[in-house]
Amino acid sequence: MHELAITEQIADIAIRHGEKNNAEKITDLYLVIGELSTVIDESVKFYWDLITEDTICAGANLHFQRIPAKFHCLECGKEYQLEDGELAPCPYCHSSKMEIMQGKEFHLDSINII
Amino acid sequence: MTKKISVVEKVHSANDQLAAENKQQLDQANLFSLNIMASPGAGKTSLIEKSLEQLKLDYKIAAIDGDVATSIDADRAAEAGATAVQINTGGQCHIDAHMLRNALMELDLDSFDLLLVENVGNLICPASFKLGTDKNVLIASIPEGDDKPYKYPAMYQDVDALIINKIDLLPYVKFDMEYFQKGVQMLNPDLITFPVSCTTGEGIEAWVNWVSEHIEDKKVS
Numbered sequence: 001m002h003e004l005a006i007t008e009q010i011a012d013i014a015i016r017h018g019e020k021n022n023a024e025k026i027t028d029l030y031l032v033i034g035e036l037s038t039v040i041d042e043s044v045k046f047y048w049d050l051i052t053e054d055t056i057c058a059g060a061n062l063h064f065q066r067i068p069a070k071f072h073c074l075e076c077g078k079e080y081q082l083e084d085g086e087l088a089p090c091p092y093c094h095s096s097k098m099e100i101m102q103g104k105e106f107h108l109d110s111i112n113i114i
Numbered sequence: 115m116t117k118k119i120s121v122v123e124k125v126h127s128a129n130d131q132l133a134a135e136n137k138q139q140l141d142q143a144n145l146f147s148l149n150i151m152a153s154p155g156a157g158k159t160s161l162i163e164k165s166l167e168q169l170k171l172d173y174k175i176a177a178i179d180g181d182v183a184t185s186i187d188a189d190r191a192a193e194a195g196a197t198a199v200q201i202n203t204g205g206q207c208h209i210d211a212h213m214l215r216n217a218l219m220e221l222d223l224d225s226f227d228l229l230l231v232e233n234v235g236n237l238i239c240p241a242s243f244k245l246g247t248d249k250n251v252l253i254a255s256i257p258e259g260d261d262k263p264y265k266y267p268a269m270y271q272d273v274d275a276l277i278i279n280k281i282d283l284l285p286y287v288k289f290d291m292e293y294f295q296k297g298v299q300m301l302n303p304d305l306i307t308f309p310v311s312c313t314t315g316e317g318i319e320a321w322v323n324w325v326s327e328h329i330e331d332k333k334v335s
Contacts (some may be wrong), residue, residue, distance in 0.1 A: 002207055002239035009125050017121050027116055031125075038238050038268050074303070087267055087300060096300040100271070107124045112116045 003043035011051050013108050018056050023113035026060045034105035035069040069103030129243055132211035136218065136246030143223035146332040147231065149245050152253035154235030157279040159187045160312040161253060162230055163194040168322045170195035173227035173329060178217045180209040180234045187232055208239035211246060227329050237266040249274040256280040260290045263297030270301040277321065282311040
């Protein structure tokens with residue numbers, strides 16, 4: 001549900017950087033989203049056209065790069081990933097003490113302008 | 115001709131900036147603040163009412179209540195002894211830093227010791243929007259089930275205290291406390307946890323003591 005607010009934030013950032021670079025039009029946005037970020041691509045796309053109508057972003061393509069979640073076990077020190085998208089204890093030593101190394105990213109990496 | 119422009123900016127940067135400004139305002143007033151999050155019906159307003167019974171004896175308290183509509187929660191907080199401000203989010207599923215900033219303008223921050231922000235009932239969206247409060251508190255409740263940390267990891271990861279409410283219902287509901295706590299530990303090791311019942315009052319004292327200690331710390335800082 002918070003994709004509306006998020007899509008507005010994405011458009012604001014893109015337009016600000018586009019205007020700074022004297023863009024006539026923004027054609028592409030490259031977003032980086034960690035697997036643990038609660039953002040749904042489809043919902044962002046849905047709001048995108050509504051929000052960017054009449055802006056330099058109108059009609060721009062959204063590209064999503066998904067970053068897989070990675071964990072570091074605090075007991076045995078090994079790294080592991082999500083098991084079927086589910087949070088699970090360390091597959092090597094079964095400890096549930098871990099830290100998240102990546103997967104929480106959520107930023108606008110770059111834009112293409114003309 | 116297209117040209118590639120490097121941006122590398124966090125999508126939440128505008129909200130994060132406003133949250134930092136809220137934090138600065140609250141710090142200047144030495145006002146300790148809590149952002150209370152939970153699913154609908156977990157007992158956010160009940161916890162606030164129960165905590166106020168004790169806390170209002172020693173402290174001046176403001177409550178900001180976020181809801182999609184109505185002022186029922188703010189009315190309850192006011193009835194319980196807080197100076198209450200209602201935020202109607204107009205359909206938004208969370209309070210953001212901008213809404214909190216507007217609500218803060220309605221309060222004379224220097225005259226309070228504690229600010230309770232009651233977020234919109236939701237386990238997904240509020241996790242993404244920082245407000246600038248000192249501590250984020252999550253209320254889980256027994257009837258919701260023991261699988262919530264596994265289903266809503268983002269929410270459990272970023273909180274500073276966890277309340278497990280409605281423990282008086284444990285004999286009647288299937289809830290595996292060990293399984294629940296294992297999920298919590300994975301996401302947030304060493305998270306301070308308060309099992310309570312707002313109905314019987316069990317466990318409330320430990321929670322109120324924790325809040326009081328933080329209020330005192332912030333007063334002298």
